[in-house]
Amino acid sequence: MRPALLHHIHQLADDDLPAYVYDLPGLREHARTIRTALPERVELLYAAKANSDPRLLQALAGHVDGFEVASGGELRHIRGLFPDAPIAFGGPGKTPAELDQALDAGVKRLHIESEHELRVLSAVLGERTADVLLRVNVPVVLGSVALAMGGKPSPFGLDPAQLDPCLDIVASDQRIRLRGLHVHLASGLKAAAQLALAEEVLAWAGHWARQRGIDLAEVNIGGGMGVDYARPHKMFDWPAFGAGLRRALARHPHLTLRIEPGRSVTAYCGWYVTQVLDVKFSRGQAFAILRGGTHHLRTPAAKQHDQPFEVIPDDSWHRPWNRPEARDEPVTLVGQLCTPKDILARRVMVDRLRVGDRIAFAMAGAYAWNISHHEFLMHPHPTFHHVDDVEVPVPDTYACRTS
Ligand SMILES: *Cc1c(COP(=O)(O)O)cnc(C)c1O
Numbered sequence: 001m002r003p004a005l006l007h008h009i010h011q012l013a014d015d016d017l018p019a020y021v022y023d024l025p026g027l028r029e030h031a032r033t034i035r036t037a038l039p040e041r042v043e044l045l046y047a048a049k050a051n052s053d054p055r056l057l058q059a060l061a062g063h064v065d066g067f068e069v070a071s072g073g074e075l076r077h078i079r080g081l082f083p084d085a086p087i088a089f090g091g092p093g094k095t096p097a098e099l100d101q102a103l104d105a106g107v108k109r110l111h112i113e114s115e116h117e118l119r120v121l122s123a124v125l126g127e128r129t130a131d132v133l134l135r136v137n138v139p140v141v142l143g144s145v146a147l148a149m150g151g152k153p154s155p156f157g158l159d160p161a162q163l164d165p166c167l168d169i170v171a172s173d174q175r176i177r178l179r180g181l182h183v184h185l186a187s188g189l190k191a192a193a194q195l196a197l198a199e200e201v202l203a204w205a206g207h208w209a210r211q212r213g214i215d216l217a218e219v220n221i222g223g224g225m226g227v228d229y230a231r232p233h234k235m236f237d238w239p240a241f242g243a244g245l246r247r248a249l250a251r252h253p254h255l256t257l258r259i260e261p262g263r264s265v266t267a268y269c270g271w272y273v274t275q276v277l278d279v280k281f282s283r284g285q286a287f288a289i290l291r292g293g294t295h296h297l298r299t300p301a302a303k304q305h306d307q308p309f310e311v312i313p314d315d316s317w318h319r320p321w322n323r324p325e326a327r328d329e330p331v332t333l334v335g336q337l338c339t340p341k342d343i344l345a346r347r348v349m350v351d352r353l354r355v356g357d358r359i360a361f362a363m364a365g366a367y368a369w370n371i372s373h374h375e376f377l378m379h380p381h382p383t384f385h386h387v388d389d390v391e392v393p394v395p396d397t398y399a400c401r402t403s
Helices: 005-010 024-037 054-059 072-081 094-102 115-125 158-172 190-211 238-248 264-271 297-305
Strands: 019-023 042-046 066-070 087-089 109-110 128-135 176-182 217-218 256-259 271-283 285-290 307-311 324-336 343-354 356-360 383-387
Touching: 005 019, 005 271, 005 383, 019 024, 024 054, 024 238, 024 264, 024 383, 042 264, 054 072, 054 128, 066 072, 066 343, 072 087, 072 383, 087 158, 087 256, 087 324, 094 115, 094 238, 109 115, 109 217, 115 128, 115 158, 115 176, 128 158, 158 176, 176 190, 190 217, 190 324, 217 383, 238 256, 271 324, 271 343, 307 343
Parallel strands: 019 383, 042 066, 042 256, 066 087, 087 109, 109 128, 128 176, 176 217, 217 256, 285 324
Antiparallel strands: 019 271, 271 285, 271 356, 307 356, 324 343
């Protein structure tokens, strides 16, 4: 953990805990690394659903080409913060009202999930026009991945056979412009696998377009770049991925390629900081009970993993009895919820863990607070801190990346 963050965490009072602490300079640096690794012709959108905290979005705004949203709520949120940012609106089950809202908000791309959705769009268009990508469940064979959205029966996107009826609709409606295809098939891939998938998708898309006599201008290959919670320092290899995309793009000289990662962008900038309330032994096994729990940080429950953490020792102990502790043994870290599922890390070796010590859970910047069931048991919400030791002016409007 960076010293500035550690310093901030030391300053927090017990009653400030649990706390979400966000590393804004770290996020900017990470986003810069990603952008730098990508070829110029690759547009980088951030998938807002990973974490739509306004300060994080503002830190990202100068480094991404726009945002991907998946609901009317996210669309309103992003538009409110960045009046001019390019937005792509995807996701299944868009309501007629959301499509109408998207057209009024001037979204740059609509990702169409089904023939019916395309017909609804046509019905609500009126005088307006729409630029669309058809989302396809491209027939690829996916190995084992954390989350598979395609390559098998799936509620996401269109089967290839359903594309032709969509082409007929587009051909009969001048207001709808087909720009290309969208393919988001899997989450949790390493760079080499992600690249192989991208190449397969591009080859398939190029073949499909040639067969149909379509000028394929754009392909969005989605997000899902892997984040390894068991090895926090093993990050997605953006330079290798970028170099591979550059090679792949050489075979498609007129194509604009777009990616829309979420988790791999913001996961690392967030810390969930809490405190050991109790240490106890049950049939010989050590348990540490922490302030808060999976109602604040649902990620380890949702993904069934051990959330990585650092222990921040606190030496102040003023009680007249022995301080409960675990030493050199595996400890299970649990929260305050009355359910056996409230586990943040299971039987992880610690040197020493005492009541009063602080625990900083790493990689809590994406799919963390915003996917958690906050109201369960009515515990207080955490406090939120955006640490910005490098004073960088926060843009109040979205500045488009100029290159
Ligand atoms: C969730 C989602 C993303 C982002 O996925 P990550 O795994 O967070 O990178 C991108 N595109 C679509 C269509 C999604 O549903």
